[in-house]
Amino acid sequence: MTRSTTPDSNAATASRLPLYRNAFDFDALIREFPLPDVFEETTWRAPPERIRAIQEERFLRIVEVGWNNPFYRKRWTAAGLQPGDIRSLDDIVKLPTYTSDDVKDSLEARPPFGDFHGFDLDALPQAGPLKMQTSGGTTGIPRPTLFDAWAWEAQAILAARALYIQGARPGDVMQIPMTCSLANAGWLSYKACHDFLGVLPLTTGSGVVTSSRQQLEIGRRFGTTMWHCFPEYLLRLAQVAQEELGLDVRDLKTKFLRTYFGPDTEGTLRRDLEDRWGCVAYDAYGANEISAAAFECREQNGLHLMEDAVYIEVLDVETGQPVAPGERGNLVATVFFRTLPPIIRYNLRDLGRILSHEKCGCGSHFRRMDHFLGRSDAMVKLRGVNVYPMACLPAVRSDPRTTGEWFCIVERVEGDKGAPRDEMEVRVEVRRDAGSRQGLQDALEKRLKDELGVAVRVALVEEGDLAELANTQGREGKPRRLVDRRPAYQGNTTT
Structure with a gap:
């Protein structure tokens, strides 16, 4: 096919518009962050000393960027x-950490991007192509994060690496029931693929955009081989397939699922998902500001950190000091590919722990972390x-009689002697076909007391009753697990 041309064959290069193709050096990008197949053969299998050398070089480079950013310069100078x-x-511990609260303060003091970005709307005409994403807003007002072209492409390469190592190949079809919106996850998989x-x-977007029935029909018609979304919705799709289409999702012959298991420490959620879909399900971890930070390889013995792109520390929740190997704490991230804004010692307040520094069976020395274990600020x-x-x-x-969905409600009530007492009710959905509920409430209350360290009430509810509260069944955003109705926390709803 012959394409028509304009009289001026150099029209594109002569344009004065900020064209995306001119916004970054692609060859330089893939030298620093190799494409998936090259990465798997090189950096992924690098010895620890080589990984450390890469981290040293990129860390010092990003610290220089930080000194030119008003948010960091002010905080670092205040720290002496x-x-x-x-x-x-090794000197990273000298730099103060910061949290989303500090970012919110920056945004309020200097809207809309704050001194955290070191960027104002007035600079847009000279900035070149930018993309804005936001946090999910499950713990407050969504926080904007700008991506320049380099960061936008780099994060897609990171996601593509993970998919490639998990088995994605040219010709596969990935269905993404996550809307390409101001949230990042849908875009990440789209661009990677x-x-x-x-x-x-x-x-296809979430279940609000494309119904669950349509999602399945699209997957069957176009031969979807991989899916990426939250596990709660993948389970919902399996249910809809059986109840509304008379379809066993295992007949779709899916290669694998990419999802986010959270603190599935005993593997019950994973086993349920893999059994219903008849394929392997890989866990992942990331956040709006740090993108695809960790993923499971085919060994499934922890989530490999993207060591050449994101440096993760684990710090004690109370003291902010590094924890001993294998202990749980807050995950703190420094991102090597972001400069607008730079991300340097960002305390995500996500709980995690490092499982291993040793070489994995897949051949990589990249450190491995445990599942995401919840949020310390949702405590x-x-x-x-x-x-x-x-x-x-x-x-x-x-217990197989539950749907696996729950929601926690904390309230202040009057105690036996009139003194106020804090109580938590855990509402748990029960499957329609569960049969007898005998002993279920008592068993759940006993186990929750053992595992949480404090007695809570369990209220059994019907299947589907928590869909609105917990934000499941294909709605936009992450599932929610808590509302705190105590006077000081009125209306606080979090993941």
């Missing part, structure tokens, strides 16, 4: 630091005990 004080990755893998992406203090709503998952899924 000067340029030149940070000379190696479309731009860097030769995989056909089906961006509730219940009669002197720290309770994490996500920690209910193993208990709720331990």
Whole structure:
């Protein structure tokens, strides 16, 4: 086929518009962050000393960027630091951490992007192509994060690497029931497949955009081989397939599922999902600001950190100091591919732990972390005990009579002697075909007391009753697990 041309064959290069194709050096990008097949043969299998050398170089480079950013310069100067004080990755502990609360303060003081970005709307005409994504907003007002072309492409390469190592190949079809919106997850998989893998992406959006029945019909018609979305919705699709289409989703011959298991420490959610779909399901971890930070390889013995792109520390929730190997704490991220804004020692307040520094059976020395274990800022203090709503998952899924869905409600009630007392009710959905519920409530209350360290009430509800509260069954955004109705926390709803 012959394409028509304009009289000026150099029209594109002569344009004064900020064309995306001119916004970054693609060859330089893939030298720094190799494409999936090259990465698997090189950096992925690099010895620890080589990985450390890469981290050292990129860390010092991003610290230089930080000194030119007003948000970091102010915080680092207040901590008594000067340029030149940070000379190696070992010095990272000298830099103060920050949280989403600090970012929110920055946004309020200097809207809409804050001094955290070091960027104003007035600079848009000279900035070149930018993409804005936001946090999910499940714990407050969504926070904007700008991506320049380099970061937008780099994060897609990271996601493509994970998919390639898990088995994605040219000619596969990935269905993405996550809307390409201001949230990042749908875009991440779309670009990874479309731009860097030769995989056909089906961006069907959430169940609100494309009904569950249509999702399945599209998957069957176009031969979907991989799916990417939250496990709750994947289970819902399996249910709809059976009840409404008379279809066993295992007949779709899916290669694998990419999802986010959360604190599925006993593997009950994974086993349920893999059994219903008849394929392997891979866990992943990431956030809006840090993108695809960790993923499971085919060994499935922990989530490999993207060591050459994101440096993860684990710090004690109370003291902010590094924890001993294998201990749980807050995940703190430094991102090597972002400069607008730079991300340097961002305390995500996601709970996790490093499982291993040793070489994996897949051949990689990249460190491995445990499942995402919940959020430290979603913790509730219940009669002197720290309770994490996500920690209910193993208990709720331990009995096959439940749907695996739950929601926690914390309230302040009048105690036996008139003194106020904090109570938590855990509402648990029961399957329609569960049969007798005898002993279920008592068993769940006993196990939750053992695992949470404090007594809670269990209320059994009908299947589907928590769909609105917990934000499941294909709605936009992550599932929610807690509302705190105590006067000081009125209306606080979190993951």
